[in-house]
Amino acid sequence: MQSVFNDIKSLFFRPLCPVCGRPMGEGDYFVCSKCRWEAPLTGFQNRVDNPVVQRFWGTVKVVNGCAFMYFVHNSGWRRLIHEFKYHGRWREAMMAGEWFGGELARSPLYGDVDLLVPIPLHPRKLLSRTYNQAEYLALGMGRSMGLKVDSHSVVRKVYNKSQALRPHHERWENVKDIFRVTHPERLSGRHILLVDDVLTTGATIGSCAEAIEQAVPDCRISIACFATAFDPLS
Ligand SMILES: [Zn+2]
Structure with a gap:
């Protein structure tokens, strides 16, 4: 019974x-x-040359870069990725990170990464949203990759509004010089993986990489975003 x-x-x-x-x-x-x-997976994590790496050509020096899946409009995945950020679904963001991290752990390209660094939110935004979805993604990835997450060595010093509605050239201007490295010694000599949820123009993550490159010249930087548009160059 x-x-x-x-x-x-x-x-x-x-x-x-x-x-x-x-x-x-x-x-x-x-x-x-x-x-x-x-799931609309890209397979970019196993390719040295891919559209995410190409996105940063001529801007910052990136060791490797990838996005885990394509951002398909009007799909359940798109809704979920949106909810990572706005609807308190940090547990799902962490589980998504575990899946992504498992694939990175199997890739020959990310075997020497030392540390995961989520793209930080401005403290004011963190206060209103209560959590940083990129940090939960990174925590899940860290679990699968056996790596620590450093959420304190890089901070966002400028509060800027959403990037989504700005034209391409303005997005790069808008995020210039908005990050600061507060603990360069923690990143020195290491290979770090910068983590974010969605890659559009790459301006925000590029600006963060640039700040690290300038403050910690011996730090090697790779990039991992959970999702990207079909053509990130547009
Ligand atoms: Zn399902």
């Missing part, structure tokens, strides 16, 4: 997949197996 009750309970109380909204199968973790299988 108890087991029938448990079966009925698990049927009704099974967690829902945050991408498609259907009940998760037994053994599913983070998303259902169908959504995991059909």
Whole structure:
């Protein structure tokens, strides 16, 4: 009787997949197996030359760079990635990071990374949002890669409004010189992986890399974003 009750309970109380909204199968973790299988993955983490690396040509020196999946508009994945940031879904951001980090750990290109550094939010924004989604992504990645996350050595010193509605050239201007390295000694001589949720123009993450490059010349920098548009050059 108890087991029938448990079966009925698990049927009704099974967690829902945050991408498609259907009940998760037994053994599913983070998303259902169908959504995991059909996820629009880029495979960039296994390619030295890819559109994310190309994005930074002529700006900052990047050892390796990748985005885990394509940002497909009107998709369940797009909704979920948006919710990492605005709807308190930091647990999902962390689980997404675990998946991403597992793939990076299998890639030959990220084996000598020493430390994960999430792109920081301005303290005022952190206060109103209560958490930094990039930090939770990085924490999940760190779990799978066996690496620590450093959220304190780089800070955002300028509070700027959302980048989304600005034209391309303005976005680069808007984020110039907005980061500061507060503990260069912690990054010195290390290979760090800068982590962010979405890569659009690359202006924000590029500006952060530039600040680190200037303050810590012997720090090697790679970049990992969870999602990117199909053509990040546009
Ligand atoms: Zn699903």
